Amino acid sequence: MHELSAAQQKYLHMQKRHRRVVCVSRILILFGFLFVWEFTANTGIIDSFIFSCPSQIVLCFRELMVDGIIFHHIGITLYETIVSFLLVILISILMAVLLWTFRYLSEILDPYMVVLNSLPKSALAPLLIVWLGANRTTIIVAGMSVAIFGSILSLYTSFISVDPEKIKLIYTLHGTKFHALTKVVLPASLPAIINIMKVNIGLCLVGVIIGEFLAARSGLGYLIIYSSQVFKMDHLLMSICLLCLMAMLLYALINALEKWYLACQHR
Amino acid sequence: MEKHTDRILELKSIYYSYHNADGETPAITDLSFSVNESEFIAIVGPSGCGKSTLLSLISGLITPEKGLIKINGRSLRESAANIGYMLQHDQLFEWRTIYHNVLLGLEIQHTLSARTREKAHELLDTYGLKQFENSRPSELSGGMRQRAALVRTLILEPDILLLDEPFSALDYQTRLRVGDDIGQILKKEKKTAILVTHDLSEAISLADRIIILTSRPATVHQTVPLIFNLEDDTPLNRRNAQEFKNYFSLIWKELNSDA
Numbered sequence: 001m002h003e004l005s006a007a008q009q010k011y012l013h014m015q016k017r018h019r020r021v022v023c024v025s026r027i028l029i030l031f032g033f034l035f036v037w038e039f040t041a042n043t044g045i046i047d048s049f050i051f052s053c054p055s056q057i058v059l060c061f062r063e064l065m066v067d068g069i070i071f072h073h074i075g076i077t078l079y080e081t082i083v084s085f086l087l088v089i090l091i092s093i094l095m096a097v098l099l100w101t102f103r104y105l106s107e108i109l110d111p112y113m114v115v116l117n118s119l120p121k122s123a124l125a126p127l128l129i130v131w132l133g134a135n136r137t138t139i140i141v142a143g144m145s146v147a148i149f150g151s152i153l154s155l156y157t158s159f160i161s162v163d164p165e166k167i168k169l170i171y172t173l174h175g176t177k178f179h180a181l182t183k184v185v186l187p188a189s190l191p192a193i194i195n196i197m198k199v200n201i202g203l204c205l206v207g208v209i210i211g212e213f214l215a216a217r218s219g220l221g222y223l224i225i226y227s228s229q230v231f232k233m234d235h236l237l238m239s240i241c242l243l244c245l246m247a248m249l250l251y252a253l254i255n256a257l258e259k260w261y262l263a264c265q266h267r
Numbered sequence: 268m269e270k271h272t273d274r275i276l277e278l279k280s281i282y283y284s285y286h287n288a289d290g291e292t293p294a295i296t297d298l299s300f301s302v303n304e305s306e307f308i309a310i311v312g313p314s315g316c317g318k319s320t321l322l323s324l325i326s327g328l329i330t331p332e333k334g335l336i337k338i339n340g341r342s343l344r345e346s347a348a349n350i351g352y353m354l355q356h357d358q359l360f361e362w363r364t365i366y367h368n369v370l371l372g373l374e375i376q377h378t379l380s381a382r383t384r385e386k387a388h389e390l391l392d393t394y395g396l397k398q399f400e401n402s403r404p405s406e407l408s409g410g411m412r413q414r415a416a417l418v419r420t421l422i423l424e425p426d427i428l429l430l431d432e433p434f435s436a437l438d439y440q441t442r443l444r445v446g447d448d449i450g451q452i453l454k455k456e457k458k459t460a461i462l463v464t465h466d467l468s469e470a471i472s473l474a475d476r477i478i479i480l481t482s483r484p485a486t487v488h489q490t491v492p493l494i495f496n497l498e499d500d501t502p503l504n505r506r507n508a509q510e511f512k513n514y515f516s517l518i519w520k521e522l523n524s525d526a
Contacts, residue, residue, distance in 0.1 A: 165358055171328055172352035173423070175375040183371065187362045265362065265403075 052233045057241060060234040074242060076219040077208060080136065081250070084143030085204040088151055089197060091144075096155035100185065101177065106156065117149040122210050134215040142211030147203035151196045158192035159185050194258045201250045209243070220246075274340075275459050276302040276325065276427055281334035283320060284484075293484035294320045298334075300478055300487055302427070305457045307450075309470035311518065312480030312488075318463040321485070322429045325461065326352045338427070351425030353433045357416035359404035365415050366391065366400040372423045383422070390418045394452070409437045410445040417449055421456070428453065428460040434469065446473060447502040467522075471514050472502035479521050489521050 004012070034054045040046045041053035048056065064070035099106035125142050132138040162185050170180045212221025220239045227235035283295040294317035302308050312318055323329045325336060327343050327350065338348040359368045369387050373379045391397055394414050404412055413433060420428065433449070434442045450473045453460050464470050470477050471493060479488045495510050505511055 163358075165354060165356060166360070168328070169354060169358040170375065172326055172354065173372040173375050179375050183375070184360070187360065190362070 050233060052237045056234045057238045060238050061242075064235075064238075070242075073218055073220050073223050073239075074246070076216075077205075077212065077221065077243075078246060080139050080143060080208045080211075080219065081201070081205050081246075084140045084147075084208060085197075085201055087140070088144050088147045088200050088204060089193070091148060092151040092155050092196065093193065095152045096159055097181065099152070099156045100159040100181070113149060113153055117153055121146040121207060125210050125214050128211075129215045138215045139208055139211035139219070142215075143204040143207035146207030146210070147200040150203075151200055154196055155189065155192060158189045162188045190261065194254070194261060197254050197257070198251065201254055202247060205243070205247055205250070273304045274301050275304045275306075275338065276461075277335075277337040277340075278325070279335040279337070281321075281324060281331045281336065283317070283324060283329070283331050295324070295331075296484040296486055298480075298486045300490070302459060302461065305459055307453065307458075307460045307462070307473060307475045308478060309462045309464060309474035309476075310478045310480060311464060311467060311470050311522065312485060313482040313522065314465055316480050316483050317485040318465075318480065319431055321480075322352065322431050322461065322463055325427070326350050326429055348426045349423055350427050350429060351420040351423060352429045353416060353420050353431065355432045356436050357404070357412040359412055359415060359419075361404055364401050364403060365396060365407070368404065368415060369419045369422060372419060376423065378423075387418075387422055390422055391415075394418055408441070410441045410448070413437065413445050413449070417452065421452075421458075426459065428458050430460060430462040432464050432466075433462075435464070435466070442469075443503070450502045467515055467518055468506065468511075471511055471518070472505045477514075477518060479518060491518060491521075 037051075038054045041048040041051060041056075061070065099109070121142075124145050125138075128138045128141055128145070132141060166184045166188070167180045170184055173179075175183065208219075209221040209224075212219040213225045216222040220243055223239045224236055227233070227239065278301070279299050281295055281298045282293070284291045284293045286292075298321070310318055310321065320329070324331055325343075336343045338346040338350075359365070360371070363371070366387065369391065370379060370384070373383050373387075388397075388400070391400055394417070396411065396415055396418065399407055399411065399415075404415070407415065416433070434446050437445055446469055462470065462473060474493055477491045477493060479491065480486065481488045491514065493510075493514060495505055495508055497504050497508055
């Protein structure tokens, strides 16, 4: 090992300090927020009936944990989110391949895709209930509807922005359009696919919760709407906290997938 | 009909235009030439004169509007001739190792076998890339990458090799070395090659014959056979030879007389 110069040591030290400041600040904000919330609720500055407080939320979670009902709700929401997420990814890839293969099709469908993409998808949920019934399929479709059009569009954009010279190479090697797809377009778009996964996991969760608001008898979205109606604010805020955790966990999963992919790429 | 047994490629009165909403741009008009077996041809011309279009036509990527391209006496469509094409940039895929980049053409042509895999290893070894077999393209220097691209082309055993300014993306020093390097490889393998370039000295140092094109629409302006009295006829030695300067000024004059 060679000796680090004083300047390099100083630089590394500053870097380390920088990271530590960021990390500590993040933790301080979380605990500061929880503390202020708890304190103001206990001293009566805010009404704990309306605003609840961290200790009540924890107690409420414990209570629901005992009869296992909360895990049922979490499981339902998680299941619906993951199913709609996987379907969105699968369908987007298939559609983007289709649009890339048939240039005509993409040109013809372009205005429809743009309109469907900018439409507020929550407007579709009541329609889906009438068409599909108040069941799990509706919720999964609602979850998909939020993410799918944007995801097809961005994937298609990434497909057509692949270096045309790389595709020319395939043709100079006497390959076909199929080879261009499998040897160039798909591998080159893998980072884009991972990116839309990152965006979509959140969007699918949004869609699923919208669906559960309107058409469910279980799940965290149902729990939120139900507790607001019976004014159980502890339940409501606990469900929101659980949603935060779920969103974080799902995002972390995709991040891990990306890390694994990058590690494979560069060993 | 006259018979030319050693004439591997023949272009007869080729026409090609580009079309867009604003009108038609003729790129090539009435262009004819032929190439003999194991000959190294360099095509030079003013920039944008349709040199790359010409290679795309020969490789069959695009079809001429008029005229005939014959390989070994048969039309391009019928002939089973294998044409290798080296593009301006190496286009190595970052998501594949060097070894798997080299196998790309074999995969596409469904000729991947134990024997061709073995050959890939041999070629990589011959061209000094053995230790980089499992590296990613980004880990290699520009010259090494261009060699890997050459191996990817040569492993398909092309009858004719098309080179579209394959060294232009390299810095000057690397360019001289790689040009010398690849020129010798092709001479040793007795490959028929057509090099398109805007670099006159590159053309003179590598080719057996130079075809000068006119500005767009391109047609053959003049053909200059290159003869060097050298014991060791390498591109680098040519650059130091007396004839080099003469050829350079001759071709330079011809190129500019057209403008």
